[in-house]
Amino acid sequence: MDLSRALRRFVARRPPVFLVTLPGATAERLAVEAELRSRGWPSADGPAGASALVVAGDPGGDQLAWLGETWRCVPQPKAYAVVADAVNGPGALDEVSELLVRAAPEMGPVGAAAPGEPHAGHTGHEGAPDHGADGDQSSHAGHSGHGGHYGHAGHHGGVVAGLPIAERADDRDGLRLDRLYLNLGPALPDWPAGLVIGVALQGDVVQEAEVRSPGTGVAVHRCPFWSAPWLLAAGGETVPCGAADRRRCAAHLDSLGRFLAVAGWPDPAARARRLRDAVLADVAPGEVARSVRRLTRRIRASRTLRRLTAGLGELPAARARDLGITGPALAADGDVHARLCVWLDEIERALGGMNDTRPLATDGAEGPRGRIGGATPPSQALLDVLPVLLRGAEYACARLIVASLDPDLDELVYAGVAHG
Amino acid sequence: MLDDVIFWTLGVLAVAAGGMVFRFDSMARATYSLLLSLLCVGGLAILLGLDYLGVVIVLMMTIEMAIMAVFMVMFMMNPAGLMPMSMLHNKRGGAALCAGVFVLLVVGIVLAPWPERAGRADGDPTMALGQSLMGPHMLTMMTLGFALFTTIVATVVLSTRRGRYDRLGDDLRARHADDPVRGGIGR
Amino acid sequence: MADTAPLWGVVLMPFALVAAAVAAAGLDAAVTAASRRGPAAALRDLPAPLGEALRLLGQQRRRTDVADIVLGRVGIGLVPVAAVLAAAVLPWGFRAVTDPVAGIVWFNAMEALAWAAIWLAGWGPNSALSLIGGYRFLAQGLAYELPHMFALTTAALGAESLRVGDVVAAQQGLWFVVWMPAAFLVYLLSALAMAFWGPFGHPVGRDAAGGAVVEYSGADRLLLLGGRWLLLVVTASFSVPLFLGGGQGPLLPPWAWTLLKTAAVLVLLIGGRRLVPVLRMDRYMEFVWMVLVPLTLLQALFAAVVVLDR
Numbered sequence: 016m017d018l019s020r021a022l023r024r025f026v027a028r029r030p031p032v033f034l035v036t037l038p039g040a041t042a043e044r045l046a047v048e049a050e051l052r053s054r055g056w057p058s059a060d061g062p063a064g065a066s067a068l069v070v071a072g073d074p075g076g077d078q079l080a081w082l083g084e085t086w087r088c089v090p091q092p093k094a095y096a097v098v099a100d101a102v103n104g105p106g107a108l109d110e111v112s113e114l115l116v117r118a119a120p121e122m123g124p125v126g127a128a129a130p131g132e133p134h135a136g137h138t139g140h141e142g143a144p145d146h147g148a149d150g151d152q153s154s155h156a157g158h159s160g161h162g163g164h165y166g167h168a169g170h171h172g173g174v175v176a177g178l179p180i181a182e183r184a185d186d187r188d189g190l191r192l193d194r195l196y197l198n199l200g201p202a203l204p205d206w207p208a209g210l211v212i213g214v215a216l217q218g219d220v221v222q223e224a225e226v227r228s229p230g231t232g233v234a235v236h237r238c239p240f241w242s243a244p245w246l247l248a249a250g251g252e253t254v255p256c257g258a259a260d261r262r263r264c265a266a267h268l269d270s271l272g273r274f275l276a277v278a279g280w281p282d283p284a285a286r287a288r289r290l291r292d293a294v295l296a297d298v299a300p301g302e303v304a305r306s307v308r309r310l311t312r313r314i315r316a317s318r319t320l321r322r323l324t325a326g327l328g329e330l331p332a333a334r335a336r337d338l339g340i341t342g343p344a345l346a347a348d349g350d351v352h353a354r355l356c357v358w359l360d361e362i363e364r365a366l367g368g369m370n371d372t373r374p375l376a377t378d379g380a381e382g383p384r385g386r387i388g389g390a391t392p393p394s395q396a397l398l399d400v401l402p403v404l405l406r407g408a409e410y411a412c413a414r415l416i417v418a419s420l421d422p423d424l425d426e427l428v429y430a431g432v433a434h435g
Numbered sequence: 436m437l438d439d440v441i442f443w444t445l446g447v448l449a450v451a452a453g454g455m456v457f458r459f460d461s462m463a464r465a466t467y468s469l470l471l472s473l474l475c476v477g478g479l480a481i482l483l484g485l486d487y488l489g490v491v492i493v494l495m496m497t498i499e500m501a502i503m504a505v506f507m508v509m510f511m512m513n514p515a516g517l518m519p520m521s522m523l524h525n526k527r528g529g530a531a532l533c534a535g536v537f538v539l540l541v542v543g544i545v546l547a548p549w550p551e552r553a554g555r556a557d558g559d560p561t562m563a564l565g566q567s568l569m570g571p572h573m574l575t576m577m578t579l580g581f582a583l584f585t586t587i588v589a590t591v592v593l594s595t596r597r598g599r600y601d602r603l604g605d606d607l608r609a610r611h612a613d614d615p616v617r618g619g620i621g622r
Numbered sequence: 623m624a625d626t627a628p629l630w631g632v633v634l635m636p637f638a639l640v641a642a643a644v645a646a647a648g649l650d651a652a653v654t655a656a657s658r659r660g661p662a663a664a665l666r667d668l669p670a671p672l673g674e675a676l677r678l679l680g681q682q683r684r685r686t687d688v689a690d691i692v693l694g695r696v697g698i699g700l701v702p703v704a705a706v707l708a709a710a711v712l713p714w715g716f717r718a719v720t721d722p723v724a725g726i727v728w729f730n731a732m733e734a735l736a737w738a739a740i741w742l743a744g745w746g747p748n749s750a751l752s753l754i755g756g757y758r759f760l761a762q763g764l765a766y767e768l769p770h771m772f773a774l775t776t777a778a779l780g781a782e783s784l785r786v787g788d789v790v791a792a793q794q795g796l797w798f799v800v801w802m803p804a805a806f807l808v809y810l811l812s813a814l815a816m817a818f819w820g821p822f823g824h825p826v827g828r829d830a831a832g833g834a835v836v837e838y839s840g841a842d843r844l845l846l847l848g849g850r851w852l853l854l855v856v857t858a859s860f861s862v863p864l865f866l867g868g869g870q871g872p873l874l875p876p877w878a879w880t881l882l883k884t885a886a887v888l889v890l891l892i893g894g895r896r897l898v899p900v901l902r903m904d905r906y907m908e909f910v911w912m913v914l915v916p917l918t919l920l921q922a923l924f925a926a927v928v929v930l931d932r
Contacts, residue, residue, distance in 0.1 A: 463693055501741055
């Protein structure tokens, strides 16, 4: 048994971590990501590839149900940690290490429905059969926390083994093919925290999309991380322009990192994230400016990336304005690549303004995702346009479109706006 | 001796896997069972000393069956046989037909008066095959190739709903084809 | 020129292949760590693949609901098996485990087997994302297989033989890469595509949470992802006998030259990966059929004319 203990100890030195972020927990996510990077722990693509599930944010209510589902998909030996406050990041990861060495009886999300218990209130999983007995782990088709069939059983062809069967409908090219209902999110890698999109898939083509319960009903009484300077200024506080520009730069670098990771370019994605953390850490603009410019130049110069992303998710400015979209998505006046370029421009522009100490204007301010202080937060308009843009897109393209709009659900849970 | 063992193993496996196509109720299993059967046939061809033909059977059949599986599943997107589903229509008739043909062939093989070998086998069967295909039968092969290719193109043209006028405008002058999704061939 | 290896070579070959795959994966891990956390981390991450393999061996295997376990496991197992079988015709120096008349076609057939296997692995767990990954690899196969076959044909044409030993022998004096550069480049691209690695890693892409491997853990995951590295090493090292003169070179023994050239090709591929994002087949297909297929055909025509003129 000494050997297996030695093996556990060895694994615990750098376990792959599947990081799930809850809406409103951006600061925690950043802390965990930075800590993972400094330790050199890999970040898993999904629960099956992970040894540990780390949750950024304080899960409650509905969230525990799908977190429990995700947790069950992590193979033994495994560890679970919650980072409810950004300062606890390092401690939580130490704890993960320890749990893996001890191989303690699993301590999953507390309050999660036990295996076999129907998960009331959760979208989908109706009548999930009893499974997961004696250590042999089961999960539903694609339910690994990143997508489950959602409740369309009413007009379905039938249910087999508790899972809804595909039904038929006309496809994009005029063929009558099977369609499958799936939930994308909330625990997909590099996916906006808390977002759930219900899609009807034919093969890998999205026939219909519907934004479902963003924010999962939990209201967070904390200022959304990325638009905080503008919201504070609107609330009457004096915020220097430079601080706002710093936040904008970091916000776009964050979006950029997510986008590049989805596009499958891990190297510059990791670079963007490192620079984001440097910008947030109040490093003097001169120190990061060169690295940032080198990164933006490299991305802009990539003809491959342009070829791969051109023509996806076209959103002309006139249409965007009608839909109430402001910010980069409006300025881009075009496809996924155009929006990417707007981010790059704004990153470079924000670099120059970081030393500005004048106070930020209190009204009509443009945050990283659009105009702040309107009736609805800017991300709401981005969410509203998603179903239209996703229709007819292949799965990979749909991921790129979502990543290029990058709605920030922190804004929604803060405002308490519920949708769907 | 070893050859006999290999022959009977592959032969029995090929027939059994072929039979299982009728038994499986999952399209993926049926397809790959057929593939197994064909791979065994390829092995038998190699055993006969026809290396090239045998390996080509393995190569082509693998590609063919993988694509066939997709085409069948494309019309029934339910992963891993959630619902029992046969790929066969008229299962009994099909099975009877196949069994009949099999028996006929076996009887033919057993009863036919096979001629004695005249002359010696070619040292390099691959070369001999190439010579006989591309030598005296060059014209046949070329004609065959063109006929197959024309059939493929014609089938695609007939089955596509949108022609070039839909895609490139009435005077075919549009720079980008009006397709549901950009990219792909023949912009 | 090429002899078949003695029995110990047959036994040794899979282990040598695994060692090469571990070395390649280690190099990749080191390069990744260096670009993310500085050169100091590179050395620390060099043995990371071994650690990952150990971790996966000690891990529980997952099972999904209503999965087709048989087909899934067949698919997973086929990947490393196909890689080893393809390596049977790979000459180390001038000796291969076997050197059949149709060696090049055999190599291609084994690759096709791996191709069908990934779809099976994606199909097995009864999960949508995993099946999407499987489909992506089939689409990828349709893109790379044709130019790949033409590239192989061009090398065989230059040697007027499908036997790998003859192809190596025909490069005495002048390597094929010199007068078949297009075929060589296309071959390298398809080598990456075949191993669904790097820019062609879409079937196991992060956007689909791992695609074909999304539901696998433990030994299953190890076989699939390890088999991928085996495939990459085998396809990359097959470019050496095809285009780089095999074991030919001055001073050093043939096996050393093979090793050196293989290492160089692998370093080139692993280093080059960082330059491009993952290619989606709906876009790449156009490039392949409009550019690469005609290019390889022209290359084959050129080779044929040279051979006729000889």
